[in-house]
Amino acid sequence: DAGVIQSPRHEVTEMGQEVTLRCKPISGHDYLFWYRQTMMRGLELLIYFNNNVPIDDSGMPEDRFSAKMPNASFSTLKIQPSEPRDSAVYFCASKSTSGSSYNEQFFGPGTRLTVL
Amino acid sequence: AQKVTQAQTEISVVEKEDVTLDCVYETRDTTYYLFWYKQPPSGELVFLIRRNSFDEQNEISGRYSWNFQKSTSSFNFTITASQVVDSAVYFCALSVRDNYGQNFVFGPGTRLSVLP
Numbered sequence: 001d002a003g004v005i006q007s008p009r010h011e012v013t014e015m016g017q018e019v020t021l022r023c024k025p026i027s028g029h030d031y032l033f034w035y036r037q038t039m040m041r042g043l044e045l046l047i048y049f050n051n052n053v054p055i056d057d058s059g060m061p062e063d064r065f066s067a068k069m070p071n072a073s074f075s076t077l078k079i080q081p082s083e084p085r086d087s088a089v090y091f092c093a094s095k096s097t098s099g100s101s102y103n104e105q106f107f108g109p110g111t112r113l114t115v116l
Numbered sequence: 117a118q119k120v121t122q123a124q125t126e127i128s129v130v131e132k133e134d135v136t137l138d139c140v141y142e143t144r145d146t147t148y149y150l151f152w153y154k155q156p157p158s159g160e161l162v163f164l165i166r167r168n169s170f171d172e173q174n175e176i177s178g179r180y181s182w183n184f185q186k187s188t189s190s191f192n193f194t195i196t197a198s199q200v201v202d203s204a205v206y207f208c209a210l211s212v213r214d215n216y217g218q219n220f221v222f223g224p225g226t227r228l229s230v231l232p
Binding site (some may be wrong): 033042043045048056089091093104105106107109110112 | 221
């Protein structure tokens with residue numbers, strides 16, 4: 001398996017623009033997580049899905065952030081409008097609740113977002 | 117609520133020294149999982165180990181070893197004969213089954229610098 005795939009790897013945009021981050025989880029995994037990492041706040045869980053259904057979005061900072069998972073192989077995290085304080089590395093992770101790697105989260109390489 | 121504390125923000129050692137990274141967790145659940153992840157300078161998050169709450173056996177993997185003690189709610193990580201390539205940020209994490217299904221909490225991380 002190719003692992004969790006995220007795109008783009010780097011994104012530079014201007015304040016006010018819409019940003020869409022994409023994630024393809026590992027095939028067969030039933031959970032998908034979006035995290036944000038900054039120097040000040042460390043790794044923060046933004047939202048997670050189970051079987052494509054959003055379960056807990058309490059970590060989403062504000063209404064400018066939205067996430068969708070239209071099918072088991074694709075998820076997006078959208079920021080509209082973006083602000084400089086959204087600059088961070090955004091990680092996507094997936095996990096399976098069966099098999100030998102039960103409960104281990106596999107992380108994607110991250111998307112480094114810079115909002116100017 | 118769940119919480120993970122990594123009291124050591126930064127540690128510097130000289131190559132070949134042993135180093136222990138501390139992790140203390142809080143949870144009221146009796147079933148939970150503990151993890152260590154490594155984040156090297158390249159930025160990806162690399163899984164190191166998973167331990168469930170019913171298995172208090174210590175584990176050794178090469179130069180890495182983990183000491184899980186439920187009595188003190190600690191899950192410490194020791195690197196023996198450290199190497200420069202061990203330089204990274206190390207995260208301890210806790211996963212419990214919450215009302216929705218799963219909850220995953222990361223500690224703030226410990227930045228380890230191994231000097232040649």
